[in-house]
Amino acid sequence: MVQETLFSMGYMSEYEIWEFLRDNPAEKDVIDTFGLPDSVWLDDSESTKFLYYFISEMQDYNTIEINTKIDSVSGFEWD
Template sequence: HPELIQQTLFSKGYMTGYDIWEFLRERPPESDVIETIGLPDSTWLDDRENTKFLYYFISALQDYNIIEISTKTDSVSGFEWD
């Protein structure tokens, strides 16, 4: 249950931005993304309901990073992570 996840490898500081980039490049399932990075700050579904957008606010950068999840495969289909 994602709602039970309070600390992740990312929130504990065990992963760098590059580690996250490498992880996402492997196109993991959404459940692995949430387990590794945590729950997003915001989630949106596109008009065609093909892609879910997970928004993560990184306070140190004062910027959002976006992970795209395909609703067909339930895995990462794209991302922008600084």
């Protein structure tokens, strides 16, 4: 079942996405906004979780980094 989100319905501009992520939201808020990621990886020290979202229009992945200690965005690469 595909979850409908503000992002999947096209209601967020690139600027709004960048501003949202720049505010370091909690992982739950990221998932509520973008839906479940296509892939998730945890670094060797288990301090950073990487959420990968595939953007079919661009044929590319965007990455959101979650600090596992404080459960919020610590970095991102969103094209």
